Amino acid sequence: MISIQSPVSVTTVSTKAVPEHIVEYPQQRYHVAQPVAPGTFITLKTAANNSSESEAKVPLLFQPFQVKDLTLPNRIVVAPMCMDSSEDGFTSDFHLVSIGAFSLHGAGLVIMEAAAVTEFGRITPGDIGLYRDEHVSGLQRIVDFVHAQGGKIGIQLAHAGRKASHKADHTNHPKEDFWPENVVAPTGGLLWDHNHHTPRELTVAEIQELVKAFGQAAARAASAGMDTVEIHGAHGYLIHSFLSPVTNHRTDQYGGSLENRARFLLEVIREVRANFPAEKPILLRVSATDYVEHLGEPSWEIEQTVQIAKWVKEAGVDVFHVSSGGNTAQQKIKAFPGYQVPFAEQVKSRVPGLHVVAVGLINEGVQAEEVLQHEKADLVAVGRGFLRDPSLTLQFARQLGLVAKHAAQYGSVQNS
Structure with missing residues (x-):
């Protein structure tokens, strides 16, 4: 479990590159923002956590x-x-x-x-x-x-x-x-x-x-x-x-x-x-x-x-x-x-x-x-x-380090 303490900020991640892994998640609706181990995402940073790319489970x-x-x-x-x-x-x-x-x-x-x-x-x-x-x-x-x-x-x-x-x-x-x-x-x-x-x-x-x-x-x-x-x-x-x-x-x-x-x-x-x-x-x-x-x-x-x-x-x-x-x-x-x-x-x-x-x-x-x-x-x-x-669900996902995958009819959102 992630430990979140105040003040809280979110790790800045790039969404330009096409993600190489998909988080194990119902309907596979959310991508990780950059290549990491399957089932992980770029974690939140807190005052007690200065690492920029530490890994943790899906929020x-x-x-x-x-x-x-x-x-x-x-x-x-x-x-x-x-x-x-x-x-x-x-x-x-x-x-x-x-x-x-x-x-x-x-x-x-x-x-x-x-x-x-x-x-x-x-x-x-x-x-x-x-x-x-x-x-x-x-x-x-x-x-x-x-x-x-x-x-x-x-x-x-x-x-x-x-x-x-x-x-x-x-x-x-x-x-x-x-x-x-x-x-x-x-x-x-x-x-x-x-x-x-x-x-x-x-x-x-x-x-x-x-x-x-x-x-x-x-x-x-x-x-x-x-x-x-x-x-x-x-x-x-x-x-x-x-x-x-x-x-x-x-x-x-x-x-x-x-x-x-x-x-x-x-x-x-x-x-x-x-x-x-x-x-x-x-x-x-x-x-x-x-x-x-x-x-x-x-x-x-x-x-x-x-x-x-x-x-x-x-x-x-x-x-x-x-x-x-x-x-x-x-x-x-x-x-x-x-x-x-x-x-x-x-x-x-x-x-x-x-x-x-x-x-x-x-x-x-x-x-x-x-x-x-x-x-x-x-x-x-x-x-x-x-x-x-x-x-808003997709916005929350992005704020937590995930790149959200839109409905199939909307096509790719990697560059959005």
């Missing part, structure tokens, strides 16, 4: 990763990002092109945007959905393309809760496309902000129906050939709003204690697990904190996140994707490169056996490798970075 970021029967070709995850480009929950050519671009350029796992488990669970009228059997064929087309590139794909299962029926900035849906009277939450009357609708409180019977809806959506994802599903429990959407005392003021079995507030999530996990192939992993995305400590009131924080991580592992979650915030407009976030990684690190160190994804302004290959080398997480997710550059 962890570009080593395969296996969870259950799913083997990822590398440890780079495209985080789910809503595109608001759907009509009635159906995917479009835009989704094929956008998702396809990530896999075409070598991303190990692409997680598609939040797919609503009910029609009224969409964030906006432009969200994709998994609330109808007819949604499956469009998703399967995307899955087949990603698989043809050697990549893996999953999809988020979500309900927007009190953030539903919202207008996306770049769309112009007519008034009748929205559903303000059907916006729901664990506790009624709590607006996210003045641009959102006032939610009504869910009944216990409605909660149980939503649990079933998550399971039905998972079954449809399986029919589409998805390699994994990710339950969306972050960013102030329905599951998160049940977990946090900021937004859950219920006094029944779904409110009050942490055990009660986590009940809905745990029921959803068990239902999803029962409706998704046992050999395929389930991910859960959470917000580790509400960022409202300044209010001096009970809120959702990392200690509670660690506790539910233990519970969800027992309930059937294989991979824990750690984000933060989004539950209230009163949050105060100081964002900087890697700002959410310490949350992932805490879960990783305190919940043995649970695989963890780190995310949050991870902008460079060396930065991503450092997260893995220091065992802060098992996988690294990037969102907006892939929107800026769909070939």
